[in-house]
Amino acid sequence: MSAPGLRVVKLGGSLLGDRERLRATLAALAAGAEGPCIVVPGGGPFADAVRRAQGALAFDDALAHRLALDAMGRMAEVLSALEPAAAIVREPAEAARRAAAGALPVWDPAGLRAGRPDIPESWSVTSDSLALWLAAEVGAAACILVKAAPCPPGAGPAELARLGLVDAAFPDFAARYGGRIELRGAERVREAA
Template identity: 45%
Template sequence: MTIIVKFGGSLTRGAAPHTLLQRLAGQRGLVVVPGGGALADAVRAVQPQWRLTDGAAHRMALLAMEQMAHAMADLAPGLVPACSRAELAQAATVGTALWFPAAMTLGRAEIPESWAVTSDSLSVWLAAELSAERLVLVKAPGLRLPAPAGSRAGDIAAWTGLGLVDAAFATMAQGFRGDILLVPADEAGRLDDALRPGKKERDIIGEVKPEDGSKEGSRPS
């Protein structure tokens, strides 16, 4: 059973995330999806300056994720690089796969070329492609999550309204039947549970901290 772990871009905008990457490396059955982070931010900054189309910016942001994967592989050599479905499946059987997304995503008709699609939506798209058991979106430390809404649609609507996932996430998630969890990076126990195959979603969610009105930001890449 495969668990997709989307490594939030907010986790890459400061000091190098050695500790968390090392924690993920070497666990069988995991596939890490890199957020674009500061590299995608550079694309956002240059787009209006150069009057680039959203299509060009989207493709550049995908390559920012690809660059981030190279950085993560350097920081945590235990991660196993993979570019295709076959490589991801093989890598996840021996350790933690690290997705280099360009080969699978550039030019795909079902992936809109706009800022509505960031690495959050790409991670749930990949989860559907791999028939994963669960998608875990690892977000900024200290993030306060809204209380469970009682339905997936309600949860995703709340996450979208707070800027915790991108605008296309709800649509992209329709093709995925597994669990979807948001976990702050500093909640070690909950993250460990979320990465454990077979662990029930209701046992992982437990009691979440109430949302206090703050947002992770409008850039869920």
């Protein structure tokens, strides 16, 4: 599948620390500021809870990965509640169709809980790499990661991983994705016209 002009926009869970900026970012995306796009939520505080629970209970990374996918699903619900135009979608092809029709789909990765051979079930894969996976899956022209942290201009996937701005698997997922990858702070999502 190829979707010219389609963008996957990952909103980091860290953006929850600034509710107004998060709402403004969602409103800009809903208004078409980035063109047709699919929103990928970070896991935010829900993923942090999984990390704490794994530390306390010592369950394996495969279970932690599945619970982190659930955390992303809960964040999809939060984002959908914050932006009336947003709608939760679980299937990549359906998300691409809805984005092309002018909707604002927010991806819940629940469909990945059963596992996929191309996605390691560990903390080396977070919502950053999953955004790239989705972008490749739907043939998106660009994958934009919106972070609360400042993003160094010109840094490649390996450097971003080394700096801890993306997960360890990000360079591998980037190598499989043929589109443009961009990291930016929330203030750089274009204002709605």
